[in-house]
Amino acid sequence: MLIDPHLAPHWRSCALVTIDMQRDFLSESPYGLAGTTEIIPALRELVDAFRAARRPVVHIVRLYAGEDVDLVRRTLIAGGADMVRPGGKGRLLAPGLLIGDGPGLDDDLLLGGAPQPLGPHEYALFKPRWGAFHRTPLDDMLRGWDVDTVVFAGCNLPNCPRASIVQASERDYRVVLATDAISQATEQGFREVAGMGVVLLDVAAITAGLAGRPITAGIEGRS
Secondary structure, three states, X not given: OOOOOOOOOOHHHEEEEEEOXXXXXXXXXXXXXXXXXXXXXXXXXXXXXXXXXXOOEEEEEOOOOOOOOOHHHHHHHHOOOOOOOOOOHHHOEOOOOOHHHOOXXXXXXXXXXXXXXXXXXXXXXXXXXXXXXXXXXXXXXXXXXXXXXXXXXXXXXXXXXXXXXXXXXXXXXXXXXXXXXXXXXXXXXXHHHHOOOOEEEOHXXXXXXXXXXXXXXXXXXXX
């Protein structure tokens, strides 16, 4: 599989960023997004591969507290919608995503803008809007780890993952999208982000890259 050398992922200096994989956004939730629960097995495999490679994993989360909410949901939250509220079970990461389900989220720490350690090389980080870099220390964290390649996976490609992808590209990160560990994806959506220089790979290909094995294909049916 030939990839432009300016876009090709550097597996020894990569990090995984998962987006909004919280219980309130799972398919069966009243506020969930179709297909999100279904990607959990692939996402778990991807997270495990990064853990095995001792590469950083950052779980980006939403917390709706007070009035600091994106405009499109401000009326909903002001009306009392119980969505990823601090202290609620729905704000927690999807079952099985952390080792032993890991610790609960430290709402005060996260809302204060600090990353929460969840395990070796693994963190949670709160974002107040769509993009994972907006008003967060994510860029500083990645630079501090000498990361130049970011793999994205998680919930709802058209919104938060896409915004995060644009922000990563603007900062000259090499960007990979895990095509079978992202919800609400379409062929058109894949074409659009590929046009921005995003490398489209499935979890098997990413796992091979992390393990130092050759990648012979990305998405079935594409080259």
